[in-house]
Amino acid sequence: MSIVRKVMVVDDARVVRMALRGIMKKMGWEVVEAADGREAVSQLEKNPDLSLILLDWHMPEMNGYDFLVYLRSKPEFSENPKVVMVTTEASMPSMLQALAAGADEYIMKPFDADMIASKLEQVGIVVEAS
Amino acid sequence: MQQSTYDFLRDFLVRHSGLALSEQKRYLVETRLVKIVRDYELADINAVVAELRKNEKSKLAQDVIESMTTNETMFYRDKHPFESLAEHIAPEMLERHRQLRVWSAACSRGQEPYTIAMVLDKLMPDSLRRCRIVGTDLDEVALRYADAGVYTQMEVQRGLGVRDLVQYFEQDNVNWKVHNKLRGMVKFQKLNLIDDASVASIRGEGEFHVVFCRNVLIYFSPEERCRVIDRISKRMVVGGYLFTGATEVIGQTKSEWAPVKKGQSRLWQLLKSA
Ligand SMILES: C[S@@+](CC[C@H](N)C(=O)[O-])C[C@H]1O[C@@H](n2cnc3c(N)ncnc32)[C@H](O)[C@@H]1O
Numbered sequence: 124m125s126i127v128r129k130v131m132v133v134d135d136a137r138v139v140r141m142a143l144r145g146i147m148k149k150m151g152w153e154v155v156e157a158a159d160g161r162e163a164v165s166q167l168e169k170n171p172d173l174s175l176i177l178l179d180w181h182m183p184e185m186n187g188y189d190f191l192v193y194l195r196s197k198p199e200f201s202e203n204p205k206v207v208m209v210t211t212e213a214s215m216p217s218m219l220q221a222l223a224a225g226a227d228e229y230i231m232k233p234f235d236a237d238m239i240a241s242k243l244e245q246v247g248i249v250v251e252a253s
Numbered sequence: 254m255q256q257s258t259y260d261f262l263r264d265f266l267v268r269h270s271g272l273a274l275s276e277q278k279r280y281l282v283e284t285r286l287v288k289i290v291r292d293y294e295l296a297d298i299n300a301v302v303a304e305l306r307k308n309e310k311s312k313l314a315q316d317v318i319e320s321m322t323t324n325e326t327m328f329y330r331d332k333h334p335f336e337s338l339a340e341h342i343a344p345e346m347l348e349r350h351r352q353l354r355v356w357s358a359a360c361s362r363g364q365e366p367y368t369i370a371m372v373l374d375k376l377m378p379d380s381l382r383r384c385r386i387v388g389t390d391l392d393e394v395a396l397r398y399a400d401a402g403v404y405t406q407m408e409v410q411r412g413l414g415v416r417d418l419v420q421y422f423e424q425d426n427v428n429w430k431v432h433n434k435l436r437g438m439v440k441f442q443k444l445n446l447i448d449d450a451s452v453a454s455i456r457g458e459g460e461f462h463v464v465f466c467r468n469v470l471i472y473f474s475p476e477e478r479c480r481v482i483d484r485i486s487k488r489m490v491v492g493g494y495l496f497t498g499a500t501e502v503i504g505q506t507k508s509e510w511a512p513v514k515k516g517q518s519r520l521w522q523l524l525k526s527a
Contacts, residue, residue, distance in 0.1 A: 213427075218415055222419070228414065231406050238411060241411055241412055242410070242414075
C-alpha cells in the first residue's frame with residue numbers, strides 16, 4: 124500500500140508541465156498544474172494538502188520567486204509543502220536567493236526523471252521505484 | 254573480428270587491467286574499439302590489435318584499456334556509505350588517530366573522493382589538516398578530470414544537494430568547480446589495482462584507516478578480486494574499514510576480515526592483513 128501524494132507543477136511552458144506531470148505520475152503522485160504564480164496561489168487555496176511544489180522561476184503575471192515568498196509568508200506553509208525550483212536560472216546568486224526565501228531544492232533545466240528522483244530524496248521524500 | 258584476435262584482446266585486458274570479459278562480450282569490445290580505429294586513423298580492429306601486439310605499453314595500449322573501463326559514478330552514490338562514514342567510522346577513527354587517511358581505490362572522475370571530503374569537512378573545522386584523501390584509478394583521462402575538479406551541470410545534480418553545491422562549488426561558466434579547500438584535501442594518483450608494485454607505490458602519509466573500493470571488483474575474476482583485497486589490506490591499518498559495492502563480497506582471501514554493520518552500511522573490518 125502507498126499513500127498518494129499531491130504535487131503542484133508550476134511552469135508557463137505546457138511541454139514542461141507535461142514532462143513533469145509524466146514523471147511524477149509514474150512515481151505515483153497526484154498532479155495539479157498552474158501556468159504562473161497567480162494560478163499557483165489559487166491552486167494552493169483549493170489544494171492545501173500539497174506535499175510538494177515544482178516551481179519555475181520566470182513566468183508572466185507572478186513569477187516563481189514571488190510565489191515562493193508569498194507561500195512561505197503563510198504560517199501554515201512555512202515548511203510544507205516542500206519546494207523544488209525547476210528553472211533555467213542557473214547561477215549561484217539565484218540559488219542562494221531561492222534558498223533564503225525557503226526553497227528546499229533546486230534543479231537547473233534540463234532535467235530528467237533520475238534527476239527529479241535524486242532531488243526528491245534530498246528533500247526527504249522517499250522515491251518508490253516505478 | 255577473428256576468434257584469435259578476440260582471444261588476444263581478452264588476454265591483454267586481463268593482464269593489464271584485470272577486466273575479465275566473457276565470450277559473449279565480443280560485440281561490446283568491437284563497439285568500443287571503433288573509436289580507437291577512428292582516433293588513430295587505422296584500417297580496422299585487426300590493425301589496432303597488430304599495434305597492440307607490437308607494444309603493450311604504448312599510448313594506444315592505454316587508450317584501449319581506457320575505452321573498456323566503465324566510469325559510471327556519481328556524488329553520494331548509494332548514500333548510506335557516506336552516512337556511515339559520518340556517523341560511525343570517522344568519529345571512531347578520529348578518537349584513536351590524530352590524522353584520518355582515506356583511500357578511494359577506483360575513483361573514476363572523482364565524485365567519490367570529493368564526496369568523502371565534503372562529509373569529513375562537515376565533521377570538523379580543521380579537516381584540511383586532519384584528513385588525507387587519496388583518489389586512485391587506472392584511467393588517466395578520468396583522473397585528469399577528477400584532478401581538475403570541474404563538473405557539468407548534469408553531474409552536480411545527480412546525488413548532490415543544492416546546499417552542498419553552493420557550499421563546496423563555484424561557478425565556472427556553464428560548469429561547476431570544486432572549491433580549493435576540498436581539492437586540498439584530495440590527492441589523485443594513477444594506480445593499477447591488479448599490480449603489486451603499483452599498489453605498493455601509493456602515496457599516503459601512512460597506512461589507510463578507511464578504504465572505498467566500490468563498483469570495480471565486479472569487473473575482475475573471483476581470484477583477482479581476492480588478490481586485490483589482499484593488496485589493499487597491506488596498505489591499511491589493522492582495525493581499518495573497507496567499503497565495497499553493494500553486491501561485492503569478500504571471498505577466500507589471505508587477509509582476514511570481519512563483516513560489520515554500521516548504520517545502514519555493511520562493510521569489512523580488517524583483522525589481519527595479507
Ligand atoms: C564504475 S567506476 C566506480 C567509481 C566509484 N568507485 C563508484 O563506485 O562510483 C569503476 C572504475 O574502476 C576503474 N578501474 C578498472 N580497473 C581498474 C584497475 N585494475 N585498477 C584501478 N582502477 C580500475 C575504472 O577506470 C573506473 O573508473
